[in-house]
Amino acid sequence: MLYGKLDERRAETAGLLARVLREETTGTPQAVSERDAAAQMYSEQLATLSAVEQGLCFGRLDLDPDRPPPPSIDGDPGPIEGLDQDVLYVGRLGLLDDQHDYEPLLVDWRAPAARPYYTATAASPDGVRRRRHIRSRSRRVTAVDDEILDLEEAARVGATATQRTGLTGEAVLLAALSAGRTGRMGDIVATIQGEQDRVIRSSANGVVVVEGGPGTGKTAVALHRAAYLLYTHRRQLARRGVLVVGPNPTFLRYIEQVLPSLGETSVLLSTVGELYPGLAAHRHEPAAAAALKGHVDMAKVLATAVRDRQELPRRPIRLHVDGEPVVVDRDVVAQARTRARRTRRPHNDAKRTFVREVVDQLARREVDRVGRDVQGGGNLLDRGDLADVRAGLRADPDLRAVLDELWPTLTPPRLLADLWTSPQRLRAATRGWSGADRDLLARDAAPADLLDGAWWSSADAVLLDEVAELLGEDDTAAREAEERKREADEAYAAGVLEILAMEEDWDPELLRPTDVVDASVLADRTREATYASAAERAADDRTWTFGHVIVDEAQELSPMAWRVLMRRCPSRSMTLVGDVAQTGARGGASSWAEVLSPYVAARWRREVLTVNYRTPAEIMAVAADVLAAIDPTATPPESVRESGVAPRAVAADEAGLVEAAAAAARAAREAVVDVEGAGRVAVLAPGERVDGLAAALGVAAGPTGAADPTVDLAAEVVVSEVADAKGLEFDAVVLVDPAGVVDASPRGLNDLYVALTRATRSLVVVHPDALPTVLGRLDAA
Numbered sequence: 001m002l003y004g005k006l007d008e009r010r011a012e013t014a015g016l017l018a019r020v021l022r023e024e025t026t027g028t029p030q031a032v033s034e035r036d037a038a039a040q041m042y043s044e045q046l047a048t049l050s051a052v053e054q055g056l057c058f059g060r061l062d063l064d065p066d067r068p069p070p071p072s073i074d075g076d077p078g079p080i081e082g083l084d085q086d087v088l089y090v091g092r093l094g095l096l097d098d099q100h101d102y103e104p105l106l107v108d109w110r111a112p113a114a115r116p117y118y119t120a121t122a123a124s125p126d127g128v129r130r131r132r133h134i135r136s137r138s139r140r141v142t143a144v145d146d147e148i149l150d151l152e153e154a155a156r157v158g159a160t161a162t163q164r165t166g167l168t169g170e171a172v173l174l175a176a177l178s179a180g181r182t183g184r185m186g187d188i189v190a191t192i193q194g195e196q197d198r199v200i201r202s203s204a205n206g207v208v209v210v211e212g213g214p215g216t217g218k219t220a221v222a223l224h225r226a227a228y229l230l231y232t233h234r235r236q237l238a239r240r241g242v243l244v245v246g247p248n249p250t251f252l253r254y255i256e257q258v259l260p261s262l263g264e265t266s267v268l269l270s271t272v273g274e275l276y277p278g279l280a281a282h283r284h285e286p287a288a289a290a291a292l293k294g295h296v297d298m299a300k301v302l303a304t305a306v307r308d309r310q311e312l313p314r315r316p317i318r319l320h321v322d323g324e325p326v327v328v329d330r331d332v333v334a335q336a337r338t339r340a341r342r343t344r345r346p347h348n349d350a351k352r353t354f355v356r357e358v359v360d361q362l363a364r365r366e367v368d369r370v371g372r373d374v375q376g377g378g379n380l381l382d383r384g385d386l387a388d389v390r391a392g393l394r395a396d397p398d399l400r401a402v403l404d405e406l407w408p409t410l411t412p413p414r415l416l417a418d419l420w421t422s423p424q425r426l427r428a429a430t431r432g433w434s435g436a437d438r439d440l441l442a443r444d445a446a447p448a449d450l451l452d453g454a455w456w457s458s459a460d461a462v463l464l465d466e467v468a469e470l471l472g473e474d475d476t477a478a479r480e481a482e483e484r485k486r487e488a489d490e491a492y493a494a495g496v497l498e499i500l501a502m503e504e505d506w507d508p509e510l511l512r513p514t515d516v517v518d519a520s521v522l523a524d525r526t527r528e529a530t531y532a533s534a535a536e537r538a539a540d541d542r543t544w545t546f547g548h549v550i551v552d553e554a555q556e557l558s559p560m561a562w563r564v565l566m567r568r569c570p571s572r573s574m575t576l577v578g579d580v581a582q583t584g585a586r587g588g589a590s591s592w593a594e595v596l597s598p599y600v601a602a603r604w605r606r607e608v609l610t611v612n613y614r615t616p617a618e619i620m621a622v623a624a625d626v627l628a629a630i631d632p633t634a635t636p637p638e639s640v641r642e643s644g645v646a647p648r649a650v651a652a653d654e655a656g657l658v659e660a661a662a663a664a665a666r667a668a669r670e671a672v673v674d675v676e677g678a679g680r681v682a683v684l685a686p687g688e689r690v691d692g693l694a695a696a697l698g699v700a701a702g703p704t705g706a707a708d709p710t711v712d713l714a715a716e717v718v719v720s721e722v723a724d725a726k727g728l729e730f731d732a733v734v735l736v737d738p739a740g741v742v743d744a745s746p747r748g749l750n751d752l753y754v755a756l757t758r759a760t761r762s763l764v765v766v767h768p769d770a771l772p773t774v775l776g777r778l779d780a781a
């Protein structure tokens with residue numbers, strides 16, 4: 001019945017979309033944009049209706065008719081569907097019965113009425129007597145699991161009340177967790193657990209930090225929270241959009257299907273390095289350089305670098321304007337510069353003040369000199385003359401060139417490229433720094449195309465955003481481009497009209513196209529329709545501010561990156577998800593208070609997730625020893641299950657290492673990849689071993705090259721360094737050279753912890769040297 005309803009809704013929406021697209025508009029820009037907006041709305045609705053096909057309905061609640069009303073919720077109440085019904089079906093979207101007074105047939109999982117589906121327990125049943133989990137494949141129900149939460153009801157049907165483990169829908173959950181991985185993250189709507197639900201539905205206001213060890217569902221929770229917030233605060237959030245920030249492009253690809261599968265499209269997924277429009281920075285740089293660029297001191301360095309571009313002439317510059325001598329000297333420029341700086345406006349904006357002040361002073365000098373009344377002691381020239389002199393100076397190309405030299409209009413890439421490639425500028429901006437640090441920033445010549453992504457690293461892209469703030473927007477180029485496009489459109493339209501006018505056998509009694517439209521009107525009508533959603537528009541606009549920002553693996557961000565994100569979210573409605581024990585970046589966080597205090601002082605709240613859904617207990621025991629070495633006070637998350645496969649260590653000498661690792665990977669593939677192609681293996685190793693291992697296994701080493709800087713997630717076996725596997729998971733992990741991983745960075749133990757916790761089933765550690773002592777448990781096994 002529900003699928004029938006869904007098909008009806010799809011057909012209706014497709015019909016509406018087709019009608020809108022066929023409709024003639026009156027051709028005015030307003031009518032065109034109204035039509036585009038309607039088309040966009042129906043396309044999005046259609047996408048949502050298609051996205052919910054799999055597992056449309058996954059739950060049923062049988063409620064106590066005498067239950068108390070649900071507690072009020074934060075923000076918009078949202079649709080209150082189903083609050084007074086005693087049997088509710090819960091699913092991926094809400095469906096109403098238009099034949100019967102719009103009774104809810106299916107309740108959206110995010111609606112208040114659906115909440116007990118996730119939170120009710122035997123101890124606190126929330127009015128729920130029975131919770132049914134419905135599993136389906138395509139449009140067929142494959143299994144039904146009931147949880148009886150009401151003791152009397154349990155006795156009546158001869159069942160024992162469930163909740164032995166505190167897990168909701170244990171059978172469905174365990175089935176989901178032990179399924180083979182596909183290389184892409186899936187949604188968890190059917191099995192969200194109580195502690196996760198609390199975070200997902202927590203208030204949109206302010207900053208919430210979600211902490212939890214590996215595999216506790218932080219990523220899953222963050223994405224479902226985005227979907228929940230969009231549902232509950234649709235009006236505000238769809239307009240401003242939601243930004244989800246991840247640590248690298250591979251991770252974004254890993255999670256990119258989750259929100260669309262929940263029917264949500266107004267979300268922009270990005271790394272911080274990709275937020276600078278028009279630039280796809282992908283240069284790999286040493287970790288030390290990236291850490292230095294992320295340090296908060298860079299804000300001062302960049303501010304100095306911008307000030308250093310506001311120069312004083314070394315010696316007076318002599319010009320002739322309208323035949324009169326003009327001298328631009330240090331005093332004039334210094335005074336104008338002080339005035340311009342005092343405006344506290346960004347560099348490119350303040351230039352206007354600078355130019356005005358220089359011109360003004362030169363004009364006064366000129367008037368003083370030319371008009372001085374030697375006998376009377378006054379001045380023979382009046383205000384009108386002063387204005388004329390000013391206008392003459394302002395229009396003079398030589399003076400303009402001099403002022404452009406002294407206070408150049410700059411773009412962010414220009415300023416930063418000049419800074420990196422000029423030892424002199426770099427020295428001036430980093431006074432007091434060591435030569436070694438400065439060398440980490442210095443670069444050879446910049447490319448002709450300053451937006452060439454191969455030249456910039458993602459730490460650079462973050463700095464470009466900071467520089468853009470210091471320089472201010474210079475939209476001259478954008479405006480000129482728009483103007484050029486408009487002219488080209490008009491020229492094309494004029495050509496079209498000309499061809500039509502040449503038509504020989506046009507009936508003289510009939511109107512010709514040229515009688516009713518001219519080139520400008522035609523250009524308007526044929527303007528490309530822009531179906532830009534909030535997310536698409538936000539991606540092209542550096543100054544766009546989002547309604548909510550979600551940061552995953554937030555511990556990896558540098559202080560400079562935090563500055564970018566805080567600028568994008570002045571409302572500070574944010575969800576930050578992370579685990580400081582997994583921090584790999586040298587400039588990353590070791591404490592949330594330290595990260596957040598400059599922006600929100602102590603006004604942030606903390607939520608903790610405690611259950612590990614990914615890593616089986618056997619592997620987590622090994623990882624817990626590593627966690628204790630990182631932070632003896634930390635508590636490892638508790639694994640929800642055992643896999644029955646003990647993790648193993650395999651010793652190999654250096655010569656046989658690659659072969660031993662390859663053999664382990666082949667065996668793992670044999671064990672985990674099923675007939676349908678589900679099941680994934682990762683070989684994780686220090687960076688310098690990756691290519692050799694990939695060659696031995698005959699697979700591409702990830703990341704797969706500059707143009708596509710991502711690990712190939714579709715591959716059954718992936719070879720990658722640990723940093724690129726952050727946030728991902730695999731059925732089996734072969735970890736090669738653990739001591740090498742530990743030694744590779746000051747946060748090597750954290751990387752080891754990340755590597756150990758990627759597996760959902762099995763772990764093999766292949767080691768050339770003695771096993772690091774933190775992995776002693778493996779030796780004993």
Ligand SMILES: Nc1ncnc2c1ncn2[C@@H]1O[C@H](COP(=O)(O)OP(=O)(O)OP(=O)(O)O)[C@@H](O)[C@H]1O
Binds near residue numbers: 582
């Ligand atoms: N309630 C749940 N139901 C089903 N699967 C879940 C649930 N919670 C988490 N998972 C699964 O557990 C795995 C780990 O989740 P996730 O990647 O969100 O953890 P994480 O805390 O972000 O881990 P890490 O810090 O290691 O990146 C994923 O496969 C996720 O789908």
